[in-house]
Each structure stands twice: as C-alpha cells, then as structure tokens.
Amino acid sequence: MTNNSVIEIYYTLLKQYGHQHWWPGDSAFEVIIGAVLTQNTAWSNVEKAIEQLRLSDLLSPHAIVEESHDVIAEAIRPSGYFNVKTKRLKALCEWFMQQGDENSLRKYDTDTLRKMLLSVHGIGPETCDDILLYALDRPVFVIDAYTRRIFSRLGLFSGEEPYDEIRLEIEENLSSSLPGEEILPVYNEYHALVVRHAKEACVKNKPDCVHCCLNQRCPAASVFHPNMV
DNA sequence: GTCCAGGGTTCGT
DNA sequence: ACGAACCATGGA
Numbered sequence: 253m254t255n256n257s258v259i260e261i262y263y264t265l266l267k268q269y270g271h272q273h274w275w276p277g278d279s280a281f282e283v284i285i286g287a288v289l290t291q292n293t294a295w296s297n298v299e300k301a302i303e304q305l306r307l308s309d310l311l312s313p314h315a316i317v318e319e320s321h322d323v324i325a326e327a328i329r330p331s332g333y334f335n336v337k338t339k340r341l342k343a344l345c346e347w348f349m350q351q352g353d354e355n356s357l358r359k360y361d362t363d364t365l366r367k368m369l370l371s372v373h374g375i376g377p378e379t380c381d382d383i384l385l386y387a388l389d390r391p392v393f394v395i396d397a398y399t400r401r402i403f404s405r406l407g408l409f410s411g412e413e414p415y416d417e418i419r420l421e422i423e424e425n426l427s428s429s430l431p432g433e434e435i436l437p438v439y440n441e442y443h444a445l446v447v448r449h450a451k452e453a454c455v456k457n458k459p460d461c462v463h464c465c466l467n468q469r470c471p472a473a474s475v476f477h478p479n480m481v
Numbered sequence: 482g483t484c485c486a487g488g489g490t491t492c493g494t
Numbered sequence: 495a496c497g498a499a500c501c502a503t504g505g506a
Contacts (some may be wrong), residue, residue, distance in 0.1 A: 272497075274487090283487085285497070286487090288488095288492080290486085291486095291487085291488040291489070292485090292489085292501090293488085293502090293504095294487080294500095294504070294505080295487060296488085297486080299490080300503095300504090329503075331502090331503070332486090332501080332503040333488090333489095333501050333502055333503080334501095334502070334503080335502085336490085336500090336501055336502085337501090373489095373490085374487085374488095374489065376488060376489045377489095378487080378488065378489090379487095379488070379489080379490090382487075396484065396485085396487060397487090397488090399489080414495095428492095441485085444487090447487055452500060457490095471504060
C-alpha cells in the first residue's frame with residue numbers, strides 16, 4: 253500500500269459522488285437501532301422498520317427493553333430477521349441503559365468502547381464500528397463487504413484478511429495523511445462513499461463480478477481509471 | 482423465479 | 495482459527 257493511496261481514493265470518490273449525508277440529524281439512539289436493523293438488509297427496509305417503531309412509540313431504549321418480544325418483532329418485520337434482531341435490540345438497549353445517558357460513554361477511549369460493544373449479543377465488528385463512528389463520533393474506519401471488494405480490486409488487499417487487519421492498516425495510512433482534528437469527518441464520509449460507489453460500480457452487485465473498478469465494462473470504472481471511456 | 486442487501490451467532494472440524 | 499447453516503423481508 254503506497255503512502256497516500258487511501259486518501260487519494262477518498263478524494264477520487266468525493267469528487268465523483270459528492271457528500272453523501274449519512275445518518276444526519278437523527279438521534280444517537282436512532283443511529284444505534286439502525287445499525288442493528290441494517291445487518292445484511294437493504295436500508296430501504298430498515299427505514300420502514302424504524303418508522304413503525306416510531307408510530308408504536310417504541311423508539312427509546314426503555315420502551316424496547318420493556319415491550320414484549322412479539323410486539324417489537326412485529327414492528328420491525330420489514331427489516332427481516334425480525335426474531336433475531338428483536339433479541340439483539342433488547343440486548344443492546346439493556347447495555348445502553350446500564351451506561352446511563354449518552355454522555356457517560358464519553359469517558360471511555362475508543363478501544364475500550366469497542367470491546368464493550370463487541371461483548372453485547374448481536375454486535376459484531378461492523379455493527380460495532382458503525383455505532384462508534386456514526387452514533388458516538390469516534391474515528392474508526394468501517395470495513396464491510398463493499399470495502400473489501402473495492403480495495404481488493406484496486407490491489408490494496410486480497411480481501412480475505414481478518415477485519416481488524418484491514419481496518420488498522422487503513423486507519424494508519426489515513427492518519428498519516430491527515431491531522432487528527434480532520435480525520436473524523438473523513439471516516440464518516442469515506443464509508444458512505446464506498447457504499448455509494450459499490451452500488452454504482454456493478455449493476456447487479458454480484459460478488460463475483462470481477463469487472464468492478466477494473467475495466468471499462470464496469471459502469472464506474474472511469475472513477476479510478478480516468479483514461480478509460 | 483432468482484439474487485442479494487449498509488451481518489452475527491452457533492456449531493462443527 | 496476457519497467454514498457452513500441459519501435467520502427472513504422486499505426490491506431489482
């Protein structure tokens with residue numbers, strides 16, 4: 253990985269697509285709920301689930317802990333895996349309430365918070381980093397399937413490396429390119445741009461489509477290969 | 482009808 | 495430490 257490759261990819265994506273405005277204006281709690289609901293699920297379905305929670309007055313940690321499994325499951329049905337996700341939401345909300353208010357999480361450093369979140373049932377590495385970045389304003393680089401696919405096709409990784417191996421290498425590379433005060437908004441925007449690009453890159457979003465970012469058959473190839481038509 | 486989405490847990494090897 | 499089955503809806 254060359255010295256500035258990660259930030260250069262960022263500037264390329266930002267120039268192509270502009271700002272994505274991910275999770276703006278929502279409360280931290282709503283972002284946290286969304287992070288669980290969107291696991292392996294299209295965001296459009298998550299919006300329906302959140303709206304149904306809102307209409308049932310279930311959009312608070314206390315309500316989700318107290319309400320019955322079946323009522324919550326029915327509310328979040330559109331997001332899929334509703335029985336699994338109901339358990340995960342309850343576990344996460346119980347943890348959240350045990351911490352007191354949102355401000356009581358500020359006293360932990362990011363690595364400590366990550367371990368705390370990962371110990372909650374239903375929170376894996378990606379959901380954890382979504383919460384850290386988009387709800388708690390921590391500077392972490394979110395690794396998802398799109399990130400692996402795109403960075404792999406740009407030759408930076410094989411794509412099979414463990415989650416934290418990719419994350420730490422990208423974070424080290426990025427932080428060497430930017431001062432600390434400016435890195436949080438870049439992490440925030442970067443993941444959103446990767447998702448946006450992945451959707452543009454391959455019409456069918458096929459994991460085995462080897463053309464994305466590699467040749468002109470990919471609709472988004474010119475983003476990284478300006479000389480290609 | 483088929484594929485897959487802003488994943489994680491559990492249970493084999 | 496790694497692989498596979500499992501969970502379930504809705505849009506393309």
